[in-house]
Amino acid sequence: MLTLKLTAELQINNALTALPAVFAPDDTVGWVPDSLVQGRDKDSELPASTRIRFRNGRTLDTGLWEVELLKIFSTPRGVPYLVLLGRGCTECDAELRAVYIRTPFELPVPHHGGIRGLFMAAGISRGIWGGTEDWVDSVASDTRAFLGACLSPHGQDYVAFERYRSENGWQILTRIGSIMSDNLQERTLDGSWASLDSVLTRTKNGACKELPRLEQVTPP
Secondary structure, eight states: OEEEEOOGGGOOOSOOOOOOSSOOTTOTTTTSEEEEEEOBOTTTOSBOOOEEEETTSOEEEOSOEEEEEEEEEOOTTSOOEEEEEEESSSSOSSSOOEEEEEBTTBOOOEETTEETTEEOOSEEEEEOOTTOGGGTTEEEEEEEEEEESOSSTTOOEEEEEEEEEETTEEEEEEEEEEEETTEEEEEEEETOOTTHHHHHHHHHTTSEEEOOOEEEEOOO
16 A cells, blocks of 8 residues: 655644544644555456545545645635546546545535536646547647636635537636635636636735646547
8 A cells, every 4th residue: 555645744743633523623733634645446456546634544535646736725624625626537548637636524425517616627638539540649638727816815716617618619607616615616607707816916926826737648
């Protein structure tokens, strides 16, 4: 079993408190992520999905592979939301790496025709369009993504400005995931990048961070 330690900024040297019989809202130390664990599936010998181990001994099976922890969003009750970059399958080309916002007390569930907490990652994807091999290197989508207090001074936001190719030409939309109290609130603004200028301003002020861009290939 391979254990991947988190970055130094996510390590906290506080002593681990005992896990209460009933979850205490102020158990913030116990819900600090301690490590990412990548094992093997006992039946197929393929890599198992990544689990996140917390200081209180509990684990979260992310259901993802090739996982990176981008940020931790806090909540009043102490149970965090984790912003993860990962892939929804293993040893496959059928799914791009994307951003997932997960919490230990909420499993991935269908949400408005998709998966709740799923967002495009920053970068471009290339693919075949119109069934023509000559288009294999064409850009299928282009996304700028931001993380932090991007929409308000004390916000906890993931904001993706997407531009993607459709049968009707290029389309744009904005996808937003924000932590409000103890909940993940999601919004989609079709045909609009209205908040881009304000997000860029907050990025210059250091409150919000633009994420590095990936280059991925969309399978035909």
